[in-house]
Amino acid sequence: MANYDQIRRANSAFMTTLTALCTVLAVGALFIILAHIAWQGIGSLNWQFLIDRPRPVGEGGGIGNAIVGSLLLLLISAAIGLPLGICVGVYLSEIGKGRFGGAVRFIVDTLTGIPSIVTGVFVYAIIVVPSKHFSALAGGVALALIMIPIVARTTEEMLKLVPHSLREGALALGAPQWRVILGVVIPAAAPGIATGAMLAIARISGETAPLLFTAFGSRFFPESLNQPIASLTVQIYNYAISPYDEWHAQAWAATLVLMTLVLGINIIVRFLTRRKF
Amino acid sequence: MVAIVIAMVIALASDAMLSIRQFGFGFLRGQAWNPIKGEFGALPFIYGTVASSLLALLISVPLSLGIAIFLVEQAPHYIARPVGFLVELLAAIPSVVYGLWGIFVLAPFLRQYIQPVLAQVLGWTPFFRGTITGIGLLTGGIILAIMVTPIISAVVRDVLAAVPGSQREAAFALGATKWEMIRVVLVNGAPGIAGAVILGLGRALGETMAVTMVIGNRPQISLSLFDPSYTIASAIANEFTEATGDLYLSSLVELGLILFFVTFIVNGIARILVWNVTRQTGGVGRAA
Numbered sequence: 001m002a003n004y005d006q007i008r009r010a011n012s013a014f015m016t017t018l019t020a021l022c023t024v025l026a027v028g029a030l031f032i033i034l035a036h037i038a039w040q041g042i043g044s045l046n047w048q049f050l051i052d053r054p055r056p057v058g059e060g061g062g063i064g065n066a067i068v069g070s071l072l073l074l075l076i077s078a079a080i081g082l083p084l085g086i087c088v089g090v091y092l093s094e095i096g097k098g099r100f101g102g103a104v105r106f107i108v109d110t111l112t113g114i115p116s117i118v119t120g121v122f123v124y125a126i127i128v129v130p131s132k133h134f135s136a137l138a139g140g141v142a143l144a145l146i147m148i149p150i151v152a153r154t155t156e157e158m159l160k161l162v163p164h165s166l167r168e169g170a171l172a173l174g175a176p177q178w179r180v181i182l183g184v185v186i187p188a189a190a191p192g193i194a195t196g197a198m199l200a201i202a203r204i205s206g207e208t209a210p211l212l213f214t215a216f217g218s219r220f221f222p223e224s225l226n227q228p229i230a231s232l233t234v235q236i237y238n239y240a241i242s243p244y245d246e247w248h249a250q251a252w253a254a255t256l257v258l259m260t261l262v263l264g265i266n267i268i269v270r271f272l273t274r275r276k277f
Numbered sequence: 278m279v280a281i282v283i284a285m286v287i288a289l290a291s292d293a294m295l296s297i298r299q300f301g302f303g304f305l306r307g308q309a310w311n312p313i314k315g316e317f318g319a320l321p322f323i324y325g326t327v328a329s330s331l332l333a334l335l336i337s338v339p340l341s342l343g344i345a346i347f348l349v350e351q352a353p354h355y356i357a358r359p360v361g362f363l364v365e366l367l368a369a370i371p372s373v374v375y376g377l378w379g380i381f382v383l384a385p386f387l388r389q390y391i392q393p394v395l396a397q398v399l400g401w402t403p404f405f406r407g408t409i410t411g412i413g414l415l416t417g418g419i420i421l422a423i424m425v426t427p428i429i430s431a432v433v434r435d436v437l438a439a440v441p442g443s444q445r446e447a448a449f450a451l452g453a454t455k456w457e458m459i460r461v462v463l464v465n466g467a468p469g470i471a472g473a474v475i476l477g478l479g480r481a482l483g484e485t486m487a488v489t490m491v492i493g494n495r496p497q498i499s500l501s502l503f504d505p506s507y508t509i510a511s512a513i514a515n516e517f518t519e520a521t522g523d524l525y526l527s528s529l530v531e532l533g534l535i536l537f538f539v540t541f542i543v544n545g546i547a548r549i550l551v552w553n554v555t556r557q558t559g560g561v562g563r564a565a
Contacts (some may be wrong), residue, residue: 022343115483206371
């Protein structure tokens, strides 16, 4: 029996060590990837690169227009996606309690998992085809569609954390439900909602697939929202699959810029909230 | 919101109508994808999508389980929180960045060090044959595995945390070792873990950019993991803007429609499984 006991103990020790190794592996992968981006990207990063527009191979060029384009796309999608997403979240938390609310919640959750490329095809069908050209607007709508379910769910979670006594107090003072929601519940949850919004923005700023055939990309600074527009992610993709070493180096540098943005938001949010989502 | 979903289905379906009428269910079985001759069959893409996703799960499920077990059952609080955050950061890295890393770091690494060894040791199976290029199903699967690991492990973490502490105490009281106790917890959370895995599958099926950049993009069905392949999502990403002719475009939209329905169903199943576990025990399910 003593022997069997030893085997059990050894097995336990072995397996628990294995789980620790799994964790080390994942965290190690993160650091390897980040370190490689920093190492490769820092070389071609300079001020000129950040403000210039793309040039033919051999003439340098930069990602200025892509940075402007990405910011514009984020702005459009936030203008559309945030209000809609927050409204859906408020509905889920405050109004839709019944069967229909449950169905909406289920659909919102499932929409989060719809591949972003399918969203791109959808926006292509409803905006790009009727208007007959790619546009920044179409790209913004595609990103907004991805954003809505994420914002809706985090808003709902945040509103649920608001104590019921606050709602009851306001209702007891004679406020109608819309006043309660607008004047009491939403302000109480505002920091949480803002956090969710920032995370959603971080998420969509890395999206490439839905932009390929909506915003399409461009080699110039944007002049109108009705035209194709460049974005960091599509630029990285195009440079990465090109055969030129110079463009590869630029892709790494652009990635460094993108990662600074995305990870920056994630880490800031983490420190601001210090609470688990 | 509901209107968006309905509009999505209608828009995709109406655009895909042309190819649905032309090919019927044969579209799903067709092996040829030759835009010049006007032949469109989805089977190579379906094969590539399923094969790369399953390969990803094969790697990432044990890994994610290990991470979740470590973070929930073993690591002290002051380690579990920052490490958990780091693992979640893996999910924050954009897909195109994984693709870039895949092309320039992972693919050459596999070509030089890993694939020759695999070919030598396991070359007698049909899975590790052919030219070693570094680009192909294996690389796509590994990239996908890295990408879905944070998602699966985050959900499994929630599921394990929702298993009541009394189960653990009971197992210890019966003289179980730590690992035997963990097995009890795993059995308790099994439906939720299944849900997490399916959720990861849904993500892997629809992942586009990273896979497009490393899988080789050749519509063929080959058992070997070294051979290039093609997924539904990458076919759309690559060929959509170049598609000439209504039938070509329509076929690509139909591919999108297939992907939409498959991921919708897969995600739906996953949500139901995860909800049931975390709701029963009063835990809060987290949107992954």
